[in-house]
Amino acid sequence: MARSPKKAEAAPVTNLYEGSVPTARLKDKVTYRHVLSALVDNEAGVLARVIGLFSGRGYNIESLTVSEVDRDRQLSRINLVTSGTRQVVEQIKAQLNRLVPIHIVRDLTDDGPSVARELALVKVVGTGEKRVEALRIGDIFRANVVDSTTKSFVFEVVGNTEKVDAFIDLMKPLGLVEVSRTGVAAIARGAAAIEE
Amino acid sequence: MAAEARASRSTSADSRESAVSEPMLGAQIVLKALEEQGVDVVFGYPGGAVLPIYDELFKQNSIRHILVRHEQGAVHAAEGYARSTGKVGCVLVTSGPGATNAVTGLTDALMDSIPIVCLTGQVPTHLIGNDAFQEADTVGITRPCTKHNYLVKDVNQLARTIHEAFYVARAGRPGPVVVDLPKDVAMGTGKYEHAPHGIQHKHKTYRPRLLPDSSAVEAAVTLMANAKRPLFYTGGGVINSGPRAVAALRELVKLTGFPITSTLMGLGSFPSDDQQWLGMVGMHGLYEANLAMHDCDVMINIGARFDDRVTGNLNFFSPDSKKIHVDIDPSSMNKNVIVDLPVVGDAGNALHEMIAIWKKRGYRADQTALKSWWRSIAQWRARDCLRFDQRGAIIKPQYAIQRLYELTKDRETYITTEVGQHQMWAAQFYRFNEPNHWMTSGGLGTMGYGLPAAIGAQIAHPDALVVDIAGEASILMNIQELSTAVQHRAPVKVFIINNQYMGMVRQWQELLHGGRYSESYTDALPDFVKLAEAFGCAGLRVSDPAKVDDTIKEMMAIKKPVIVDVVVDQKENCFPMIPSGKAHNEMLLGPVDSGDKAIEGEGLALV
Numbered sequence: 001m002a003r004s005p006k007k008a009e010a011a012p013v014t015n016l017y018e019g020s021v022p023t024a025r026l027k028d029k030v031t032y033r034h035v036l037s038a039l040v041d042n043e044a045g046v047l048a049r050v051i052g053l054f055s056g057r058g059y060n061i062e063s064l065t066v067s068e069v070d071r072d073r074q075l076s077r078i079n080l081v082t083s084g085t086r087q088v089v090e091q092i093k094a095q096l097n098r099l100v101p102i103h104i105v106r107d108l109t110d111d112g113p114s115v116a117r118e119l120a121l122v123k124v125v126g127t128g129e130k131r132v133e134a135l136r137i138g139d140i141f142r143a144n145v146v147d148s149t150t151k152s153f154v155f156e157v158v159g160n161t162e163k164v165d166a167f168i169d170l171m172k173p174l175g176l177v178e179v180s181r182t183g184v185a186a187i188a189r190g191a192a193a194i195e196e
Numbered sequence: 197m198a199a200e201a202r203a204s205r206s207t208s209a210d211s212r213e214s215a216v217s218e219p220m221l222g223a224q225i226v227l228k229a230l231e232e233q234g235v236d237v238v239f240g241y242p243g244g245a246v247l248p249i250y251d252e253l254f255k256q257n258s259i260r261h262i263l264v265r266h267e268q269g270a271v272h273a274a275e276g277y278a279r280s281t282g283k284v285g286c287v288l289v290t291s292g293p294g295a296t297n298a299v300t301g302l303t304d305a306l307m308d309s310i311p312i313v314c315l316t317g318q319v320p321t322h323l324i325g326n327d328a329f330q331e332a333d334t335v336g337i338t339r340p341c342t343k344h345n346y347l348v349k350d351v352n353q354l355a356r357t358i359h360e361a362f363y364v365a366r367a368g369r370p371g372p373v374v375v376d377l378p379k380d381v382a383m384g385t386g387k388y389e390h391a392p393h394g395i396q397h398k399h400k401t402y403r404p405r406l407l408p409d410s411s412a413v414e415a416a417v418t419l420m421a422n423a424k425r426p427l428f429y430t431g432g433g434v435i436n437s438g439p440r441a442v443a444a445l446r447e448l449v450k451l452t453g454f455p456i457t458s459t460l461m462g463l464g465s466f467p468s469d470d471q472q473w474l475g476m477v478g479m480h481g482l483y484e485a486n487l488a489m490h491d492c493d494v495m496i497n498i499g500a501r502f503d504d505r506v507t508g509n510l511n512f513f514s515p516d517s518k519k520i521h522v523d524i525d526p527s528s529m530n531k532n533v534i535v536d537l538p539v540v541g542d543a544g545n546a547l548h549e550m551i552a553i554w555k556k557r558g559y560r561a562d563q564t565a566l567k568s569w570w571r572s573i574a575q576w577r578a579r580d581c582l583r584f585d586q587r588g589a590i591i592k593p594q595y596a597i598q599r600l601y602e603l604t605k606d607r608e609t610y611i612t613t614e615v616g617q618h619q620m621w622a623a624q625f626y627r628f629n630e631p632n633h634w635m636t637s638g639g640l641g642t643m644g645y646g647l648p649a650a651i652g653a654q655i656a657h658p659d660a661l662v663v664d665i666a667g668e669a670s671i672l673m674n675i676q677e678l679s680t681a682v683q684h685r686a687p688v689k690v691f692i693i694n695n696q697y698m699g700m701v702r703q704w705q706e707l708l709h710g711g712r713y714s715e716s717y718t719d720a721l722p723d724f725v726k727l728a729e730a731f732g733c734a735g736l737r738v739s740d741p742a743k744v745d746d747t748i749k750e751m752m753a754i755k756k757p758v759i760v761d762v763v764v765d766q767k768e769n770c771f772p773m774i775p776s777g778k779a780h781n782e783m784l785l786g787p788v789d790s791g792d793k794a795i796e797g798e799g800l801a802l803v
Contacts, residue, residue: 091527
């Protein structure tokens with residue numbers, strides 16, 4: 001199972017080159033989940049380069065979102081959730097940085113606190129007590145009902161991955177028939193922007 | 197980097213007055229951009245989608261076109277040209293099959309970090325995606341086998357894109373770049389844009405780090421100064437960095453008195469006739485080099501990438517050493533081997549800084565420890581791991597290459613190889629003293645590399661002796677390029693070590709599969725002498741050890757391309773060898789200590 005890295009490991013001990021990680025941490029064989037964000041030129045093929053890099057080198061993608069974020073500068077942002085040992089994640093970041101249209105890669109799991117959110121649309125079909133219970137749980141999760149028929153609801157739920165997972169789990173016995181998730185969008189906390 | 201300064205031909209002030217000139221044809225823009233980038237030779241093959249560019253080539257005299265016989269040959273020839281000159285190699289091929297045939301060459305250049313710009317024709321933009329005649333998704337196909345690629349859809353972006361392609365190909369860790377040119381772009385009219393000024397113009401995103409972090413270099417030098425059993429392990433990065441890096445490496449090795457070994461790609465960066473030189477490291481490296489890698493306490497890796505052919509079993513790789521790794525590519529750091537001191541930057545810059553710090557601090561290696569280290573090395577050397585017996589009436593392959601070296605060493609000689617046993621014997625028995633004189637397919641291991649690469653090197657160095665040390669199986673993979681050599685008067689010599697087997701395949705079948713030589717014997721080989729003559733080359737054959745010297749001398753005296761068919765011992769295997777899955781100190785020195793169990797367990801599944 002992927003774990004989140006311990007807080008004590010957050011600050012790099014040395015700075016031999018940008019983003020370098022101490023040897024002892026690289027030898028850690030535990031698999032961690034990392035949220036990476038990259039600013040890329042919004043040009044044809046850039047997403048294919050990123051995906052090809054992951055499939056070609058056997059890295060794992062748990063989720064990937066991409067959208068234009070700066071029309072004037074033609075920049076898109078790719079948010080990527082991956083998991084791997086420390087050595088593999090460092091390798092992923094270095095390989096991403098090697099792609100020509102990539103401006104910057106940030107490890108939001110490593111480089112200080114961050115917020116990550118995703119949105120899910122969850123279709124639940126049912127009548128009677130199950131339908132009422134679905135609505136009640138929707139309330140608890142602050143999910144919006146964005147479509148309704150006499151026997152179905154579409155909930156819109158927003159939160160971190162764990163919250164969305166929990167909501168979906170609870171809806172399963174209540175008539176869940178379909179899920180559509182956006183994948184993770186993430187951003188660092190604090191005043192500093194990604195390019196600073 | 198020095199290579200950049202050389203590659204960028206200065207343009208007169210007049211033509212630079214306005215950054216943008218009068219409208220011209222896309223094909224003219226292509227030629228003008230190549231010229232401005234210092235291209236004097238293009239290796240290529242015409243076809244429908246590149247006809248407008250070939251028409252412009254026809255009308256000018258500054259760029260020479262070398263017509264190959266297969267697009268794979270064009271890329272390998274450009275690699276040979278690039279590796280022997282330090283410049284960017286340039287390729288021009290058509291759409292569809294032209295581009296797909298180039299893929300092996302591009303992958304080869306990517307694996308060996310060779311700067312190539314490959315222009316591919318493409319169907320007109322309005323037909324892209326329609327399965328048009330000779331259409332292929334070239335940017336899609338070449339994405340994983342290039343450093344970067346472009347599809348130019350606007351003729352006004354053409355010049356800028358080509359300039360950028362050359363910058364990306366040569367900057368940082370070099371590599372191949374594809375520029376896909378739809379026919380309507382080549383036939384359209386647009387504005388020419390000059391290359392950006394200055395050697396280190398700022399690219400929007402791609403700005404590899406060239407200057408290493410000073411504190412990292414200082415830490416490295418301190419480690420080196422305190423070493424008891426130090427070892428330099430150098431690779432192709434030193435050669436790619438240029439003559440300045442090679443000179444600095446030689447100075448630093450002399451200054452410290454440390455032993456030095458090198459990868460297959462790095463041969464020539466340090467003189468092989470020097471006492472501090474241990475020979476090549478790795479699977480078929482020298483015993484003393486591999487034992488030194490295993491036992492050293494400080495390893496100084498300059499521009500090598502801990503390839504699996506070098507490290508053997510990673511669990512037992514140099515267990516007691518602190519590892520310094522200088523590399524221009526951050527993704528090389530900690531990829532295969534976790535190192536203690538990564539230094540990201542250009543090898544030349546790092547080496548110069550190391551020399552400066554070593555001198556400034558007045559460091560001197562621990563002489564007692566170093567002496568005892570050299571004594572261990574002397575004992576390993578005394579095993580004479582390259583020993584072979586040239587007895588009887590059959591030529592040993594090692595002997596043929598050794599004689600080739602002895603008879604050609606006083607001339608300027610460039611050596612290329614194909615892939616297999618002959619390649620390893622060439623690396624072991626041909627001794628290199630200068631960089632850029634040795635061209636072999638290291639990373640990808642491409643059979644068929646050597647002949648076109650030799651042609652590329654010969655085009656760049658018309659008066660030098662260029663020899664492709666080949667195997668009889670490999671040479672048949674791109675034999676058609678003999679025709680290219682004849683047409684362009686490139687008097688390359690093909691020195692075939694002919695044992696009628698795919699020798700390295702046979703050797704592995706012997707070690708791994710009980711000697712069941714499945715499909716590794718070639719029946720019905722051509723008569724190479726007659727084949728040479730059919731192409732308009734000279735053909736020689738030698739099977740008597742006593743006549744090897746005379747045959748080589750005859751080969752050297754002939755002013756046109758020559759094939760020498762050297763009929764050698766069919767059963768000879770390439771030693772020493774680290775069997776797959778084993779450690780450096782478990783080398784096989786020869787057939788005497790190999791047995792049924794030379795390779796076992798996980799090693800069987802490795803390549």
